[in-house]
């Protein structure tokens with residue numbers, strides 16, 4: 001999409017001056033439901049709220065601030081009168097409908113990967129690069145969940161010590177693949193415990209008591225899957241380090257919700273675990289969980305429902321004698337900070353300024 005398309009009917013003065021009329025596209029999905037919760041729990045100013053999904057779930061009802069809202073089927077007229085459209089219905093839907101929403105005068109915050117690498121679309125984690133929001137021309141992209149959860153703590157270290165290289169492994173929850181994947185984990189685990197057969201419908205492999213390489217396709221040319229490539233490209237964009245060497249292995253684990261990531265990071269200068277811990281303790285959006293005595297470090301079940309990214313296991317990388325490398329382990333609720341919360345935080349910068 002060209003920048004001109006975004007600029008056509010975007011009117012920032014209009015959208016900032018009053019509580020917006022809001023639409024959630026994909027309101028019935030794993031992220032969509034959390035978008036609704038975040039708007040409510042954060043007391044986001046809302047003049048009216050429209051819930052949109054496919055015709056399959058038109059008529060479903062949700063409650064918002066004590067009012068019953070009925071899901072409508074998305075169509076080309078859905079955005080008339082809408083000031084803010086929060087998209088989380090997959091990249092095909094975003095590619096087709098986000099330009100229509102912008103043309104109708106809405107600001108779009110898009111959770112899909114559709115526009116993340118479009119140079120005219122800011123890719124924003126508010127704790128890291130909120131300044132990019134100003135330059136938007138109608139669409140702002142919410143990054144990949146692993147990229148968000150990694151960059152929130154890394155940014156604090158990058159600002160002070162300048163990151164030179166990242167090697168990571170992710171442990172990704174079922175919720176990252178949507179509501180149907182969460183149901184598959186529940187159902188296949190129940191079947192396994194009852195000794196019954198279970199035929200996977202969403203994942204390619206048995207999910208109960210198993211883990212496997214991320215379900216996105218592997219590019220035979222690079223050996224990296226789609227998720228890994230997204231994380232590498234997006235982390236570079238968010239950290240404004242286009243050449244940063246990043247290597248990640250993305251693994252799907254049988255956790256219902258919240259991703260964890262192991263990070264080994266090389267810096268331009270030596271850094272001690274104590275100095276890194278102190279920086280992370282003061283970093284916005286980060287909570288240090290690093291209790292060595294009790295072996296208590298970030299865990300998905302403690303990250304679930306939390307807005308902060310948990311960071312711990314902060315230690316020297318003993319394979320690098322220069323003292324310039326650290327390892328750490330982080331966990332974050334990717335339905336919240338990795339998706340819905342981050343999107344609402346972006347919208348707050350525009351409509352609550």
Ligand SMILES: NC(=O)c1ccc[n+]([C@@H]2O[C@H](COP(=O)([O-])OP(=O)(O)OC[C@H]3O[C@@H](n4cnc5c(N)ncnc54)[C@H](OP(=O)(O)O)[C@@H]3O)[C@@H](O)[C@H]2O)c1
Nearest residue numbers: 026028029030031053054057088089090112176178179339
């Ligand atoms: N899950 C995560 O942690 C996460 C994190 C970051 C970004 N994202 C992105 O957010 C988006 C949604 O993910 P999700 O996990 O919430 O998926 P999900 O649980 O499968 O939900 C998908 C939503 O999209 C709607 N939808 C599907 N096709 C549609 C169509 N043709 N027209 C209108 N609505 C349609 C669905 O409505 P119906 O109920 O009618 O089918 C549902 O509301 C994806 O782009 C995903 O990549 C997800």
